[in-house]
Amino acid sequence: MKLVLSSVTIDHQTYWLGSTIQGLAFVGSANGPKNEWQRFYPEATPSIDQQANQVAATALTTYLTGTSQSFDLFLDQTSGTPFQRQVWHALQQIPYGQTVTYSELATTLNRPTAVRAIASAVGKNPLLIVVPCHRVLRKDGTLGGYRGGLVMKTALLSLEKNNA
Numbered sequence: 001m002k003l004v005l006s007s008v009t010i011d012h013q014t015y016w017l018g019s020t021i022q023g024l025a026f027v028g029s030a031n032g033p034k035n036e037w038q039r040f041y042p043e044a045t046p047s048i049d050q051q052a053n054q055v056a057a058t059a060l061t062t063y064l065t066g067t068s069q070s071f072d073l074f075l076d077q078t079s080g081t082p083f084q085r086q087v088w089h090a091l092q093q094i095p096y097g098q099t100v101t102y103s104e105l106a107t108t109l110n111r112p113t114a115v116r117a118i119a120s121a122v123g124k125n126p127l128l129i130v131v132p133c134h135r136v137l138r139k140d141g142t143l144g145g146y147r148g149g150l151v152m153k154t155a156l157l158s159l160e161k162n163n164a
Contacts, residue, residue, distance in 0.1 A: 003037060003044040008057035010064045017053040017060070018046075023074030024056045027128040029148035040079055040126040060129065066163045069096040071130045079126060087121035094135045097164025099157065101139050123147070129156065 003018045003025060018026035018037045028036045037046070055073065062068040077085050090109055094100055100108070102122070106115045125133045128148055134156045138144040146153035 001041065001044045003041055003046050004052040005037065005046055005048050006050050006053045006057070007034075008053075008060060010061050015060060017056050018044075019053050019056065020076045020078075022076035022078065024053065024127065024130065025076040025079065026126045027056075027060065027130050029128060030152050032148070037126075040124070056130075063129065064159070066159060069160075069163065073130065075127060075130070077127070077131075080121075080124065083117070084121040084124055087118055088125055088127070088131050091122065091125065091131050091133055091136070094132055097160040099135045099137050101137050101141075102144075103139050105136060119144075132156075135160075 001020060003020060005016055005018045007014050007016050013030035015030060016026070016028035016032065016034060016036060017024065018041070026037045026040060037044070059068070059071050059073055063071065077088055080088060086109060087105070090105060102115050102119045103112070105122075106112050106118045109118065111118065122133045122136055123145065125131050134146060134148075134153045136144070143150050143153055
């Protein structure tokens with residue numbers, strides 16, 4: 001698999017984006033390491049092209065600046081198992097500005113006893129922000145983990161709450 005990487009800086013935060021010929025496949029965490037993509041695509045052949053991913057960069061910019069509330073992008077989610085892709089699709093159904101718990105997500109997927117497996121699939125989402133895993137909270141309403149860090153998760157939830 002060939003992964004074309006580029007970066008975009010939004011409000012002093014740099015995000016790495018990676019795409020395949022099928023679509024956007026990776027969004028890195030704010031100021032994350034340049035090689036963060038390797039966790040998800042260890043076998044990929046990377047190339048850096050700052051002219052690539054411009055549509056995704058614009059979409060991420062408008063989202064993070066509060067101008068847009070959704071993403072209309074071709075996504076490549078083929079790196080996930082069928083179960084992971086099912087969970088990632090469910091994440092995309094969570095409305096902007098709203099949150100669900102891992103338990104609620106499990107119930108939505110008709111897998112109420114698979115909370116841990118669902119949480120694991122959420123954590124393996126390579127498309128941070130675009131596939132909104134930040135909208136999932138622990139059963140007690142606390143933030144839980146987040147690849148981008150809890151400061152980033154808090155900021156995303158606050159952005160959505162203020163613009164919903």
